[in-house]
Amino acid sequence: MLGRLNHVAIAVPDLAKAAALYRDTLGARVSAPQALPEHGVTVVFVELGNTKVEFLEPLGEGSPIAAFLARNPDGGMHHICYEVDDIVAARDRLKAGGARVLGDGEPKTGAHGKPVLFLHPKDFTGTLVELEQV
Amino acid sequence: MLGRLNHVAIAVPDLAKAAALYRDTLGARVSAPQALPEHGVTVVFVELGNTKVEFLEPLGEGSPIAAFLARNPDGGMHHICYEVDDIVAARDRLKAGGARVLGDGEPKTGAHGKPVLFLHPKDFTGTLVELEQV
Numbered sequence: 277m278l279g280r281l282n283h284v285a286i287a288v289p290d291l292a293k294a295a296a297l298y299r300d301t302l303g304a305r306v307s308a309p310q311a312l313p314e315h316g317v318t319v320v321f322v323e324l325g326n327t328k329v330e331f332l333e334p335l336g337e338g339s340p341i342a343a344f345l346a347r348n349p350d351g352g353m354h355h356i357c358y359e360v361d362d363i364v365a366a367r368d369r370l371k372a373g374g375a376r377v378l379g380d381g382e383p384k385t386g387a388h389g390k391p392v393l394f395l396h397p398k399d400f401t402g403t404l405v406e407l408e409q410v
Numbered sequence: 411m412l413g414r415l416n417h418v419a420i421a422v423p424d425l426a427k428a429a430a431l432y433r434d435t436l437g438a439r440v441s442a443p444q445a446l447p448e449h450g451v452t453v454v455f456v457e458l459g460n461t462k463v464e465f466l467e468p469l470g471e472g473s474p475i476a477a478f479l480a481r482n483p484d485g486g487m488h489h490i491c492y493e494v495d496d497i498v499a500a501r502d503r504l505k506a507g508g509a510r511v512l513g514d515g516e517p518k519t520g521a522h523g524k525p526v527l528f529l530h531p532k533d534f535t536g537t538l539v540e541l542e543q544v
Binding site for chain 2: 349351397398400403
């Protein structure tokens with residue numbers, strides 16, 4: 277069921293600083309910032325050859341990462357995203373196993389324009405897990 | 411300089427439970443547990459096609475992940491490991507940029523038998539970063 281690791285998301289207080297660190301100091305390929313007001317974040321992607329790191333900075337009021345950054349003012353790893361072929365089948369299998377799906381349990385359109393779901397960290401080794409249908 | 415994402419490490423209080431979750435519920439390929447007494451952890455790898463998740467459980471007294479699990483009793487993402495071609499050149503470039511290398515700054519032999527270094531989370535977006543020479 278579980279496919280590739282699509283990305284690791286790191287929430288940061290200063291996206292420009294994180295992008296400069298990865299581009300200039302670590303020598304990585306870093307995308308231009310992309311504002312996603314409907315998700316309450318601005319994102320930058322670091323291309324690592326086999327997968328991506330996604331930096332997230334809060335955008336606007338009530339950003340979903342504001343509370344995380346209040347607890348982790350330097351930033352930190354926020355979630356991990358796995359690819360699945362069929363997100364509804366994956367959800368139903370996980371729910372049958374007792375796992376909790378966040379929100380209303382229906383897939384939403386994620387930052388990459390594809391259906392995504394988030395799973396409860398308490399059911400996944402203390403880690404917020406995103407599933408993305410590819 | 412920065413190569414592939416080698417693995418994302420997740421510290422867990424119960425390795426068998428994490429392995430069963432990923433193998434049975436998520437349908438992933440999970441390795442047998444491997445005790446690494448010299449690193450104070452037992453590890454299990456989840457093969458994701460393009461990269462790996464490494465689960466870490468404390469082993470013995472004074473495990474380097476004991477404090478992390480005391481703060482995160484359900485577990486959580488512990489570090490991210492990037493591949494580099496030349497770890498000494500990478501270290502010197504990072505130090506010249508003001509980044510702090512943990513320990514005595516010399517590469518150690520990591521869990522995969524290759525030279526590794528850890529970088530200070532305060533200098534890397536609140537995230538513990540491991541570099542592994544491949």
